[in-house]
Amino acid sequence: MSKRLTAYYWMTVPAVVLFFVFMTLPALQGIYYSFTNWNGFGKHYDFIGFRNYANLFTDSNVGNAYLFTFKFAIVVTILINVLSLLIALGLNARIKARNFFRGIYFLPNILSVLIVGYIFNYLFSNVFTIWGQNLGIHAFSTNILGNENLAWIGVVIVAVWQGIAFNTILYLAGLQTIPASLYEASNLDGASRWQEFWRITFPLISPFFTINMVLAMKNSLMVFDQIVALTNGGPGRATQSISHLIYIGGFQGGEFAYQSANSVIYFIVIAIISILQLKFLQGRESDM
């Protein structure tokens, strides 16, 4: 082995080992437990084969959690990407106090999700309700997090408010890779702003669009902290995401093995979605 290669091994192997010990090994353990009836502690458990998996497919709570999570993820992904692209365009323009605004829009990203969640929880119950009453809008005069049909919108608002920050930064980085000469040329040719956006800006930042779509989708499919801070899955099970169901059922309900099976299925679902998204969006990139 040459000396140069040794250096590269030193750079990569520790990370691989750490990843294996702290991520892969627990995941493999989870798969192992998903074939047992272990309750999370104690020494006794039996192998029960695929019974956990069979039960999962007849459990309406699991179906309900999937439905909520996908509805939530699709809405959040679309909103985050549209809004953060708009904000990035604004922050990339030659406006006054540009760095100040960039700082402000990045702020939500450095706040803890739980803190943001608890602050919004307070706002939803004590501030927005008063605005609603003063404006005379019945639907907003009560806490929307306490309403079975509206609670998910509250969670979406918080997730989007916080999620925008990171995606804005990525779009901003993308916008800065576009050479100014292209816009000068299009100006000379008399292209409208609309044409400029669809013919130059959007195609050139499409790798950033891909990664933003994948990240936003993956993050919102795994939504957990916001739910804990805002609704704890309620009212009833109206805002229970899959991660939340796995946590509550596995740790509070003492059904560790059953929820391990649920996580194995969910891992496969997320992997498939991410691969499909990457394939489709990267294919689109090369067409452009």
Added chain:
Amino acid sequence: MKMGRILLACLLLASILTACGNNGENAGKVKLEFFQNKPEAKGSFDKLVAKFNASHPGIQVTQVNPPDAETVLKTRVVKNDIPDVIGMGATDTYSILAKSDIFADLTQSKLVEAIDPNYIKMLKDVTGLSKITGIPYATNANGIMYNKDIFKQLGLSVPKTWDELIATAQKVKDSGIIPFYFTYKDDWQTNLPFNALAPNLVGIDFFKQRRENQVTFQEKFREVAEKQLKLLDYGHGDNFGKTYADGNRAFARGESAMYIQGSWAIPEIRKSNPKANIGFFPFPTGNDPDKNKLISGVDTLLTISESTQHKKESEEFIAFLLEPDNIGQYIQEQTAFSAVKGVTQNDPAVAELEPYFKAGRVVDFADHYIPAAVQLNAIVQGFLQNRNIDAYLKTLDTEWDKVQSRK
């Protein structure tokens, strides 16, 4: 540089010396770890532990009170690092741990003699075991708090039956005051009326029969469900938007006449308003006041680890906590009730409950008998939103069956 090293060496030496000093003082002492789950009770237990350590020179007890204590305890059980003495509620977690044989068998212990047999029976019912593995210590009560000033102002008396309760609530509502301050944003709060209605109207035996599939919720729980819904007519404008903390503040400020709550909320209410003039009566669930029982469960039980090296000393510590003076001090500070016979709670706010304790007219919380995996809280909260009784009862049955079949 050299100076720095010498300084460092001195510091190290000093720290070693002080460490030795500590060891010398505690040498030969039996060290006990007392693990308990109530953050509210940490101060009270600290005082009692200090008193014990002072009067028992051979034993050194240390209190441990981590956040999310039940989960910490479970992980320590996995690691086989079980604390010597454990204080926890008579919950589903206790039941699961007791069934895994991690607690010492105290059936023959003298400690049991001082305890009200009602609570011993409760523990046996919760675990389903015939041996005693926990000593009930402090107990709580679930009922209805009321604002004495509002009751006086409206000329109301304490309701003894369900019909009287609804009539009282109606009068309060007619006078423009909120009858009940519901805090149903927190799902565990939606359970409080259920916990009072089910044991009185259906009985705790139902849950034993349910385990054997002899009865169903659909057959027995219609009245409970109807009464749960009826109460919602007497709430405020945003029943599902307010949390437990909101409710404690609002009730302390006199915003509602009644508050369906547990005795554990009294210290919190007094924090908001030390002068709150509150009373507490048992939930009147039916129309025969003589049949109505108070809902009271074991808030803290004391138990010894099976694997401890110091069983004798651990029992000594528990015996000390059970001494009337000590438990008296504890329940006074915590507005709890004593599981030790003959020790009474004199707080005027809960004076009306004392006759029920004396006569043994108490029954346990319903949800102590429902497996945690059923997620009763979420089911009840969902039902109160969509108000569909048939779907609610059917869900209770199917969820129960699903959990049983997954075991």
